[in-house]
Amino acid sequence: MEQHLLAVNGIHLSVHVAGPETGRPVWLLHGFPECWHSWRQQIPALVAAGYRVFVPEMRGYGASDAPEAVEAYSLLTLCADIQAAMDAFGQEDVCMVGHDWGAMVAWHLALLEPHRISALATLSVPFAGRPRRPAIEILRKVHAEHFNYILYFQEPGVAEAELDADIDRTLRAFMHGGSAGELFLTPRPADARLLDGLPLSLDLPDWCPPEDFAHYHQAFAGRGFRGALNWYRNFERNWHDTEPLAGRKVEQPTLFLIGTRDPVATLEAYTFERMPEHVPNLQAHVLDCGHWIQGENAGEVNRLLLQFLARTFAPTPPLE
Template sequence: MKATQQRTLAVNGITLSVHVAGPEHGRPIWLLHGFPECWYSWRAQIAPLVAAGYQVWMPEMRGYGASSAPQAVEAYDLLTLCADIQGAMDLLGQRQVCVVGHDWGAPVAWHLALLEPERVQAVVALSVPYAGRPKQPAIELIRAHFKDRFNYILYFQNPGVAEAELDADVAHTLRMFMQGGANGDLILKDKPASATLFDGINQPDRLPPWCSAEAFEVYVQTFAGRGFHGALNWYRNFERNWQRTEPLAEACVEQPALFLLGDLDPVGVLEAHTLLRMPKRVPRLEQHIVKACGHWIQSEQPDIVNGHLLRFLASHFPV
């Protein structure tokens, strides 16, 4: 991995920690991580992008690592998360960028493309598709569908409940997500609504092959001492997100877009309908299914992801 420099930016009323690598005047690419990850989840992408001439910006998103983690739930709505990145781009004087997002970083990337049609020249999303603003908040659909069964998003809704389980042992929590999150056990397992997240999930006895002990320690330090409250607040804004994005209800992502999904990623099951509708809202879409790959796609299959990413950039955001 290429050496990175950590910078602290005062933007949008918070402190945003950003790790940067690459030539000073390289075209900027923003890599936005998801839950429960960190900037280091992009470690396998840094060197290839820098070698291609890009400057790579990897924030610790609001609620993570050395960035601010406001207590209030409403401080984590989607447009506020976008404003953090927009403020950083403004501060850095960046007029043309490419934005890449994985997991929760993907909705931020999609909406940055909608909000910044001139500045965001190309967008890449991993795992989470986009098919426009739903007709009602997604949380309402989830509540109706999972009346008597466990659903991780519903479990995350009440502040303090999920925190008690996840914060008890940060390293254990991350191991459970890395293993169970990749193949769907955590989010697809059928169990009573009264269950906790880790009920019925076998505890892994080792790290997955794509995560070294050194990398795992970076993940652990992201949450050590602060827990998962800020990160979980992202899940508690579905209604607020729906309300605040009303002006974007009819908007399409007009930029060139690349979407990658692992064939074993449980999101493919949960978002099957969204995947079918995505081309109507993202007309310049290129999409690929990555074989033998779960949810942590850029870490599990970095060579394949990097190949798709570099080819896409060469066509739509060349150095």
């Protein structure tokens, strides 16, 4: 594994790279609140199959820069980070894979780069085109009288004060509650905090032992969650910025995976149902797991991903 620190799009972006230099490039984009190491079980499987793997620490995470300004985390800016990194590596033909917020970036990269992105795989977050109104407007109306985590994240400094107070506990809470849905689906008063009611001490899940959890902690140690939370503070800006993409379909061969116990499956059920209209070349699977799908059910994710790539983005044959 090599680590590159690229000067792209006004920041320094950390990208971990593995695999044969002649291998076709596969990008793995992590989500919130994760890190590049969340792909630890996919990287060796892809490398063994002959691919060259590129795993960035997304803007606001780990060794990558974390600008202070909220607008520095708009969706098209996040896409531009990866587009500039692809330029830096001289890439014209890639497969893009994303989970959670990384999936949202991957969906829009597929729209922005229909010629450079030949295949797409997204995990947990579905896509059904640009909504008619900014999602944040809908959330404010629907959740006016009870807690919603995205609304809670909106005011700079509020969520940071809670989440930064104990980074280990925060990450452990997401790993447990995020998969089962307690953090996101349990009804609570509008003035609640995210971690209210959770025990002070939480065990790590089996899929993330201490040596792996240390990488997650390192992604936020010393900087906290502000940069990562700023991704959530651009919903209205993102809606305006993506107007030129309205009506476009994702034409690339696309694999979509989601877990049966993923709260997103409940929160985005309508979007999931509408996906075939907007992603005509779609292959979708529902796996027995929660939200942290590539860690919780790594074997099945690897099997389906490698099968999909073999059909749509076969590795470069080795030189004789």
